[in-house]
Amino acid sequence: KPLSLESLKNYSETVNKTGLVYISRLPPFMTPEKLRSLLAPHGKLGRLYAAPEDAKTAYRRKKYRGNKRVNYTEAWVEFEDKAVARRTAEFLNLRPMGTRKRDRFYDDLWTIKYLPRFKWNHLTDQISYERAVRDQKLKAEMEQVKRETKAYLQNVERGKMIE
Numbered sequence: 001k002p003l004s005l006e007s008l009k010n011y012s013e014t015v016n017k018t019g020l021v022y023i024s025r026l027p028p029f030m031t032p033e034k035l036r037s038l039l040a041p042h043g044k045l046g047r048l049y050a051a052p053e054d055a056k057t058a059y060r061r062k063k064y065r066g067n068k069r070v071n072y073t074e075a076w077v078e079f080e081d082k083a084v085a086r087r088t089a090e091f092l093n094l095r096p097m098g099t100r101k102r103d104r105f106y107d108d109l110w111t112i113k114y115l116p117r118f119k120w121n122h123l124t125d126q127i128s129y130e131r132a133v134r135d136q137k138l139k140a141e142m143e144q145v146k147r148e149t150k151a152y153l154q155n156v157e158r159g160k161m162i163e
Contacts, residue, residue, distance in 0.1 A: 017081060021085050026074060035075060042084065045078065045080070092112050
């Protein structure tokens with residue numbers, strides 16, 4: 001159904017109120033659910049994206065250490081209020097993640113930064129751009145391999161004809 005002007009205005013106002021924080025390092029085996037539960041007391045959360053570790057690193061870890069769980073390296077968290085996001089980033093940065101000694105993440109520190117004037121759509125655009133560049137590189141490599149194979153086969157045929 002078509003969007004009304006009022007609903008579009010309300011949506012743009014809510015998007016403008018949101019704030020995004022960047023967590024540059026997640027401890028090993030911290031899940032997005034655990035991250036959400038740690039940040040939820042500080043303010044109302046929106047979307048959360050945790051980037052999985054590099055495929056080569058994950059393969060090597062799974063092969064030699066046998067641990068099959070997914071590791072995440074960094075995360076972006078959207079707060080519904082940018083003032084809350086800024087305060088949370090200032091408050092938590094370089095503080096311990098865990099509150100009790102028995103907590104798994106007790107010795108890890110928050111590395112969190114508020115991103116001013118950065119919205120969720122910028123993040124999705126960047127991710128889709130990187131994915132498109134990766135696909136384009138892969139396609140170019142495949143074309144190069146095809147050309148090399150074709151040239152090799154032509155040279156083999158020439159060699160047979162000369163003999």
